[in-house]
Amino acid sequence: MTLHAAERRCLEHVFTILELNGLGHTGGSLSVLQTLVALYFDVARVDPANPAWPDRDRIVLSKAHACEAMYAVLAERGFFPAERFAEYLRFGSMLQGHTERCTPGVEYSGGSLGQGICFAAGLAYAAKLRRQQHRIFCIVGDGECHEGSVWEAAMFGAHYRLDNLYVAVDYNHYADHANISELMELEPFVEKWRSFGWETVFVEQGNDVERVAAAFKGVTAEGRPKCLVVNTVKNCGVAVWAEHRLHQANGQLLRDGLAEGRARLHVE
Amino acid sequence: MWNDQAFRKMREAYGDAVIDLARHDPRVLFVSADCGAHEREFFRKEHAGRLIEMGIAEANSACVAAALASEGFKPHLLNFAYLLARMYNQIGQTICVDAYPVRIAAYYAGVWGIGGRSHNCVIDLAFMRALPNLTIFSPADYWETATIVRQAETIDGPTYIRLAGVPTPVVFDAQPRFTPVRRMADGADCTIFCHGPAVAEALRARTHAGLDAAIVSVAQIKPLPVEAIVAEAARRPAVVVVEDHSRIGGLGEAIAAAVAEHCPRPIALLGVPDVFPWSVLGEEPEVYGRYGIGARDIAAAVERVSPCTNVFS
Numbered sequence: 001m002t003l004h005a006a007e008r009r010c011l012e013h014v015f016t017i018l019e020l021n022g023l024g025h026t027g028g029s030l031s032v033l034q035t036l037v038a039l040y041f042d043v044a045r046v047d048p049a050n051p052a053w054p055d056r057d058r059i060v061l062s063k064a065h066a067c068e069a070m071y072a073v074l075a076e077r078g079f080f081p082a083e084r085f086a087e088y089l090r091f092g093s094m095l096q097g098h099t100e101r102c103t104p105g106v107e108y109s110g111g112s113l114g115q116g117i118c119f120a121a122g123l124a125y126a127a128k129l130r131r132q133q134h135r136i137f138c139i140v141g142d143g144e145c146h147e148g149s150v151w152e153a154a155m156f157g158a159h160y161r162l163d164n165l166y167v168a169v170d171y172n173h174y175a176d177h178a179n180i181s182e183l184m185e186l187e188p189f190v191e192k193w194r195s196f197g198w199e200t201v202f203v204e205q206g207n208d209v210e211r212v213a214a215a216f217k218g219v220t221a222e223g224r225p226k227c228l229v230v231n232t233v234k235n236c237g238v239a240v241w242a243e244h245r246l247h248q249a250n251g252q253l254l255r256d257g258l259a260e261g262r263a264r265l266h267v268e
Numbered sequence: 269m270w271n272d273q274a275f276r277k278m279r280e281a282y283g284d285a286v287i288d289l290a291r292h293d294p295r296v297l298f299v300s301a302d303c304g305a306h307e308r309e310f311f312r313k314e315h316a317g318r319l320i321e322m323g324i325a326e327a328n329s330a331c332v333a334a335a336l337a338s339e340g341f342k343p344h345l346l347n348f349a350y351l352l353a354r355m356y357n358q359i360g361q362t363i364c365v366d367a368y369p370v371r372i373a374a375y376y377a378g379v380w381g382i383g384g385r386s387h388n389c390v391i392d393l394a395f396m397r398a399l400p401n402l403t404i405f406s407p408a409d410y411w412e413t414a415t416i417v418r419q420a421e422t423i424d425g426p427t428y429i430r431l432a433g434v435p436t437p438v439v440f441d442a443q444p445r446f447t448p449v450r451r452m453a454d455g456a457d458c459t460i461f462c463h464g465p466a467v468a469e470a471l472r473a474r475t476h477a478g479l480d481a482a483i484v485s486v487a488q489i490k491p492l493p494v495e496a497i498v499a500e501a502a503r504r505p506a507v508v509v510v511e512d513h514s515r516i517g518g519l520g521e522a523i524a525a526a527v528a529e530h531c532p533r534p535i536a537l538l539g540v541p542d543v544f545p546w547s548v549l550g551e552e553p554e555v556y557g558r559y560g561i562g563a564r565d566i567a568a569a570v571e572r573v574s575p576c577t578n579v580f581s
Contacts, residue, residue, distance in 0.1 A: 101366050111361060118328045121328070122335025123339065126341060148327070149325075
């Protein structure tokens, strides 16, 4: 299956999850989907039949609210059957409102921002300590980079020369309530990461799965952690949601967006 | 009044015990956000890779410790008690949700200390007790600290050990065997529950005021050993709880709830009032008296709740 085919199937899954449950984090899930597809279907080494395989690459979703995208990708990759989507948000289910380790394939139980990247940095240190070769990939949100602990982890990664640590920032330019630049400016963003000692690239077409995959493969500096600032569109692929800059959708707006997104999927 | 007692630092016993664990198990790590004394030196000189220097970055230190534990290491995370609040959300989400066996210890707990109102921490139990999956210990002295560091290592989940920052009176003369609830002395009028350095204070009260009261040290604060506590409370007509912690959220409230539910008794709760404690230079013996948790306060509380004088008799 090509990356684009995987991406389309995952997008369908996201729509299914949203439809089954009538609400969800449309914005951040649709901006980050291609990054997750690039990792799970191309860049990272994982084994759905053995999620705890010791030599697997660890993928930490620090922006754990993008759970619809994560569940879609994990199911499509074979960690669990898509029928389980019906359990999303149900009491005691393995598909919680933020990604948690009760879901097969999830490495980190998140929710409160700025912590998954610290956890990922610890995983990278542990791998170095044991001289293991696996890599750690961590996806953080742009708004999440307002958290001071993100920069504590950034210092830690450079200090310990954790070149097995890859951070992808989903730079979709919107947080829950406003434009990132209005809320708290991150620019010059790439320079910030570079100044912290990270090999950093800007991925202009961050919703192009092939380009994201290529970017992950293009950062190879020895002795330095890697950062991809992935320039994305919140609610990518659904204009009616993107127009309203939605963090979450429900009701008529959710139904309108689903109709539009599906129609576009089937035309393309 | 303190001349009859020797003082030793819990922190020293903690460090010695961690070093001993580290010598025997290469998975033992020390995660330091600019903290530690001789144990830090031990790792730095003998096992540099197993000392994870974090810089003064508490939030990151808690998450890194969780990750190390998730990979099968045995991280020990030491900091000031008041800084646990600075990493509280990290301890909750990243350590406790998935119950990673991180060994948290924190010193400067209690009113004794020169740090002043920012540092002298009497609220740690209030917020740490609220975290699911976390086991909490409060050793009575230097000797029991070593016992508890070893006990914590056997627990499959996160642990927190509460330590004083200054030398405190010893109540044992060697490392005791671990027990969550220990009767240190017996008596008929009243059961005095206590933990940490307040155990020495309660023993002092019993001796100097000639109290006919049992002194019961509770070294395991959470999960609360309810059965053992109720068994002790049920043996005598009244209960006093004394602790070097805020009256809000400490052992006092926990025991009051257990006693109210299982064997109602007249009860007096002695804890630090709702204030930030001032600096205390040296081993000022009467500092507990200033906060209403000294030997005289304990004796008065026993008198208040005991059957010969209390309003329920």
